[in-house]
Amino acid sequence: xxxxxxxxxxxxxxxxxxxxxxxxxxxxxxxxxxxxxxxxxxxxxxxxxxxxxxxxxxxxxxxxxxxxxxxxxxxxxxxxxxxxxxxxxxxxxxxxxxxxxxxxxxxxxxxxxxxxxxxxxxxxxxxxxxxxxxxxxxxxxxxxxxxxxxxxxxxxxxxxxxxxxxxxxxxxxxxxxxxxxxxxxxxxxxxxxxxxxxxxxxxxxxxxxxxxxxxxxxxxxxxxxxxxxxxxxxxxxxxxxxxxxxxxxxxxxxxxxxxxxxxxxxxxxxxxxxxxxxxxxxxxxxxxxxxxxxxxxxxxxxxxxxxxxxxxxxxxxxxxxxxxxxxxxxxxxxxxxxxxxxxxxxxxxxxxxxxxxxxxxxxxxxxxxxxxxxxxxxxxxxxxxxxxxxxxxxxxxxxxxxxxxxxxxxxxxxxxxxxxxxxxxxxxxxxxxxxxxxxxxxxxxxxxxxxxxxxxx
Numbered sequence: 001x002x003x004x005x006x007x008x009x010x011x012x013x014x015x016x017x018x019x020x021x022x023x024x025x026x027x028x029x030x031x032x033x034x035x036x037x038x039x040x041x042x043x044x045x046x047x048x049x050x051x052x053x054x055x056x057x058x059x060x061x062x063x064x065x066x067x068x069x070x071x072x073x074x075x076x077x078x079x080x081x082x083x084x085x086x087x088x089x090x091x092x093x094x095x096x097x098x099x100x101x102x103x104x105x106x107x108x109x110x111x112x113x114x115x116x117x118x119x120x121x122x123x124x125x126x127x128x129x130x131x132x133x134x135x136x137x138x139x140x141x142x143x144x145x146x147x148x149x150x151x152x153x154x155x156x157x158x159x160x161x162x163x164x165x166x167x168x169x170x171x172x173x174x175x176x177x178x179x180x181x182x183x184x185x186x187x188x189x190x191x192x193x194x195x196x197x198x199x200x201x202x203x204x205x206x207x208x209x210x211x212x213x214x215x216x217x218x219x220x221x222x223x224x225x226x227x228x229x230x231x232x233x234x235x236x237x238x239x240x241x242x243x244x245x246x247x248x249x250x251x252x253x254x255x256x257x258x259x260x261x262x263x264x265x266x267x268x269x270x271x272x273x274x275x276x277x278x279x280x281x282x283x284x285x286x287x288x289x290x291x292x293x294x295x296x297x298x299x300x301x302x303x304x305x306x307x308x309x310x311x312x313x314x315x316x317x318x319x320x321x322x323x324x325x326x327x328x329x330x331x332x333x334x335x336x337x338x339x340x341x342x343x344x345x346x347x348x349x350x351x352x353x354x355x356x357x358x359x360x361x362x363x364x365x366x367x368x369x370x371x372x373x374x375x376x377x378x379x380x381x382x383x384x385x386x387x388x389x390x391x392x393x394x395x396x397x398x399x400x401x402x403x404x405x406x407x408x409x410x411x412x413x414x415x416x417x418x419x420x421x422x423x424x425x426x427x428x429x430x431x432x433x434x435x436x437x438x439x440x441x442x443x444x445x446x447x448x449x450x451x452x453x454x455x456x457x
Contacts, residue, residue, distance in 0.1 A: 003093045007101025008108065014078070015071045015109045024067045028117050032056055036124040045134035046142045049125060050414045053146075056121045057410040061334045064114060068338045069361040071106050072345025077354040096444045099346055103440060106346075110338040118331040122324075144225060144282060149321030149418040152229070155211045155314055157200065166192045202235075203245075203309045206302035210252055211314060213294045218318035224285035227317040228296055229415075232273050235308040241275045244304035250287040252295040263289050278313070285318065321418050329419040330409035336431050340401050341365060343436040347443030350450065364400060372405035401431050 041047025203209045218224045232243045250266035267283045288294045300309045348357035412419050
């Protein structure tokens with residue numbers, strides 16, 4: 001253990017002497033306070049907080065990832081280039097201890113720098129409301145939608161019923177001999193499924209659609225609120241259209257049945273919403289039944305709308321935690337990236353030169369940033385090309401880390417969404433415990449087999 005710790009201390013000293021480390025530290029110390037003052041978002045307190053936290057966390061994450069790549073690929077390659085490694089391997093130190101010690105040293109540097117700059121972002125974020133002239137309504141909105149940690153529930157779809165309707169439509173088209181000749185069976189079924197899913201979200205003019213959310217259990221607080229989040233689109237190709245609709249939230253089924261069976265209040269809200277923009281409104285939590293069921297209805301006002309409205313990304317959110325705890329969980333999500341990149345950089349350096357190792361790390365890091373986007377694109381390809389990519393590129397992408405989508409820490413803070421501990425532990429187990437340790441183990445094997453120096457007599 002003493003050998004590992006000695007190598008870790010030496011690695012930390014190497015990292016601190018690197019110019020890129022000083023550049024990263026100075027940049028963040030200057031840019032973060034400057035960003036907190038000049039970023040205004042949409043002009044509201046909420047917009048300013050969301051913009052600063054998003055760009056601040058992203059900047060810290062990217063710069064520390066680049067720094068980790070630089071340190072992890074430089075520390076071993078520099079010692080081998082300068083032949084300083086000869087002094088180490090001749091001592092009673094095993095080669096695996098050299099790599100583990102270097103990994104430990106890089107991790108300590110990452111933890112210290114990440115804690116320092118995350119703490120700076122947290123402090124600036126908490127003090128920002130004191131220096132921004134905001135109305136009481138804006139302050140309350142910031143507290144409800146930003147300084148919180150909420151769980152989001154989406155509409156559960158009956159996949160079996162959906163597939164049954166698609167099958168019936170396909171058989172009817174086949175019976176009537178109206179199947180397109182230019183499309184395969186898989187392509188026709190995929191198109192029918194897309195239409196059915198779109199139909200689940202579409203509300204024609206003058207019609208009402210109802211969605212049911214289950215297992216909604218907000219905090220037992222008389223002032224607790226439920227937030228309905230959504231994005232609207234229309235059947236028209238014209239963008240920037242205002243949609244006029246009436247939302248109803250509560251036990252809508254009991255209300256429709258009548259007979260005094262109403263179990264919750266019914267909240268009605270007239271909402272004029274711009275298309276293709278995320279919207280959100282709040283209603284009291286007593287709209288949820290004792291069984292944890294919440295129903296949300298939308299009426300497409302026929303007097304003001306002449307087109308079909310498509311309700312996208314409908315979600316119900318409610319508070320389950322604090323902003324402070326959620327922020328530091330987001331920081332741990334960044335740390336998981338850094339640990340993986342540290343293991344990757346050390347491993348590549350055991351058998352590649354410094355420039356090639358850096359290039360490999362940057363390529364894998366860039367792939368991780370867009371991994372989710374690429375996977376979705378592959379899933380949306382046609383049957384022929386999609387199968388080809390599914391069995392070639394997609395398995396390779398599964399081996400790479402994913403840093404976007406649900407693995408982007410800034411998105412949770414901006415939307416006030418809770419990072420679950422189970423999700424965090426699972427991400428750490430897969431990205432670090434599985435992929436990272438396998439990489440490091442492979443690097444130890446290569447370094448153990450590698451001939452560092454040849455004896456000449």
